[in-house]
Amino acid sequence: MAEWWEGITKTFYKCFIRDNRYKLLLTGLENTIRISLAAAILGIIIGFLLAVCSLSKNKFLNGIHRVYTDIIRGTPSVTQLMIIYFVVFATVNWPKWLIASIAFGINSGAYVSEIVRGGILSVDVGQTEAGRSLGLNARQTMFEIVVPQALKNIFPSLGNEFITLIKETAIVGYIGLVDIQKAGDFIKSATYEAFMPLIGTAIIYFVLIKLLTFGLNKAEASLRKSDIR
Amino acid sequence: MIEVKGLQKHFGGLHVLNGIDEVIHDGEVVVVIGPSGSGKSTFLRCLTLLEEPTEGQVIIDGQQINAPGVDINKVRQNIGMVFQHFNLFPHLTVRKNITLAPVKLKKMTPEQADAKAMELLTKVGLADKADVYPAQISGGQKQRVAIARALAMEPKYMLFDEPTSALDPEMVGEVLDVMKRLALSGMTMVVVTHEMGFAREVGDRILFIDEGVVMEQNDPKAFFANPQNERTRSFLSKVL
Numbered sequence: 001m002a003e004w005w006e007g008i009t010k011t012f013y014k015c016f017i018r019d020n021r022y023k024l025l026l027t028g029l030e031n032t033i034r035i036s037l038a039a040a041i042l043g044i045i046i047g048f049l050l051a052v053c054s055l056s057k058n059k060f061l062n063g064i065h066r067v068y069t070d071i072i073r074g075t076p077s078v079t080q081l082m083i084i085y086f087v088v089f090a091t092v093n094w095p096k097w098l099i100a101s102i103a104f105g106i107n108s109g110a111y112v113s114e115i116v117r118g119g120i121l122s123v124d125v126g127q128t129e130a131g132r133s134l135g136l137n138a139r140q141t142m143f144e145i146v147v148p149q150a151l152k153n154i155f156p157s158l159g160n161e162f163i164t165l166i167k168e169t170a171i172v173g174y175i176g177l178v179d180i181q182k183a184g185d186f187i188k189s190a191t192y193e194a195f196m197p198l199i200g201t202a203i204i205y206f207v208l209i210k211l212l213t214f215g216l217n218k219a220e221a222s223l224r225k226s227d228i229r
Numbered sequence: 230m231i232e233v234k235g236l237q238k239h240f241g242g243l244h245v246l247n248g249i250d251e252v253i254h255d256g257e258v259v260v261v262i263g264p265s266g267s268g269k270s271t272f273l274r275c276l277t278l279l280e281e282p283t284e285g286q287v288i289i290d291g292q293q294i295n296a297p298g299v300d301i302n303k304v305r306q307n308i309g310m311v312f313q314h315f316n317l318f319p320h321l322t323v324r325k326n327i328t329l330a331p332v333k334l335k336k337m338t339p340e341q342a343d344a345k346a347m348e349l350l351t352k353v354g355l356a357d358k359a360d361v362y363p364a365q366i367s368g369g370q371k372q373r374v375a376i377a378r379a380l381a382m383e384p385k386y387m388l389f390d391e392p393t394s395a396l397d398p399e400m401v402g403e404v405l406d407v408m409k410r411l412a413l414s415g416m417t418m419v420v421v422t423h424e425m426g427f428a429r430e431v432g433d434r435i436l437f438i439d440e441g442v443v444m445e446q447n448d449p450k451a452f453f454a455n456p457q458n459e460r461t462r463s464f465l466s467k468v469l
Contacts, residue, residue, distance in 0.1 A: 130312065
């Protein structure tokens with residue numbers, strides 16, 4: 001038992017402490033959070049615009065939504081990431097994390113648009129009629145009355161999409177960015193240890209997402225204060 | 230004055246309104262009755278263009294509102310609408326429900342709108358409910374808030390689309406009372422309802438709509454005492 005424990009602590013020291021390897025993981029954590037956050041914000045903006053396109057009476061705007069979601073859903077996100085980094089932004093000298101955020105934002109936008117679209121459609125048409133009958137225009141009715149109610153309905157799904165997004169970013173190593181996954185991978189190569197770095201990677205993701213879930217639940221509870229259930 | 234000329238509304242092949250000509254004078258309380266599916270709600274909704282007429286004209290104070298280029302939002306500010314299912318905004322408090330439109334449409338400052346909301350809530354007997362959410366009040370209270378919300382825009386006309394049909398029986402009276410007082414204050418009202426007692430007592434004129442046309446109309450006394458049309462008689466025998 002003591003020997004086993006000694007082995008564990010030794011490997012732990014080797015993988016995370018020696019040569020300041022934990023710093024690599026911290027850098028990775030920072031990158032993962034930064035990319036996920038920026039991509040989530042961009043994804044919500046794109047998703048919202050696409051949802052408005054898809055609900056519009058304009059055939060051209062409907063088409064934009066359809067083609068966009070078709071392409072994003074029909075190709076792997078790692079392919080999209082590489083196309084955006086090596087083709088679209090090949091000649092642009094922006095920081096890698098920003099380009100990765102754009103790629104994931106574009107990807108997430110397609111999924112968010114479906115969520116937002118469903119959320120807007122879930123609001124009773126009587127709400128729109130009430131708003132319009134008071135003299136509010138279509139935009140005011142949408143933003144003052146429909147969207148706040150839709151947001152409350154879609155908040156859990158949006159949170160879920162954000163969690164998915166965080167895990168999706170584990171492929172940014174493909175364009176040479178060090179996120180949590182890549183940091184764990186580096187440690188694995190440097191130490192010839194597989195168990196400790198990979199389990200460590202998994203635990204970091206798990207804790208990150210657990211904290212996020214906790215925050216999302218808190219936020220949802222405060223959104224629900226107008227409901228008596 | 231609301232003038233309706235040759236109003237028709239088709240939903241695909243379904244002809245809901247088949248040519249209605251009607252004039253509603255200022256200060257008049259017109260009660261619209263008729264069997265379900267007769268087109269009476271559609272008629273009412275056409276007056277504020279929640280339904281776009283297929284043919285015909287809706288003219289309010291001399292302006293044809295279903296003509297191209299009309300700012301319908303401006304027109305609607307002058308026409309309050311009360312719905313069967315209240316359609317209060319569940320994410321806003323009672324007070325915010327009432328002040329939203331006047332403030333957003335720059336009709337009032339937030340302070341003025343707030344004072345107006347409290348004045349209206351006092352009138353409908355709900356001053357103590359200003360800061361609760363719609364989910365916390367009863368159906369009758371919701372409908373009274375909905376009336377206050379429509380009145381906050383200080384409209385010249387008020388339309389009621391079966392305002393008591395979704396209410397428990399014991400809550401009908403409180404809503405009708407509010408409407409009665411509104412009628413006495415001189416408001417021009419068009420009310421679609423199944424409340425024959427209200428029609429008789431408060432209406433200046435009854436319109437009986439069936440199969441998308443006005444089958445018969447008269448002042449309430451004569452209408453109920455001596456219906457002329459066979460359809461009217463058959464309808465009244467079922468509801469009275």
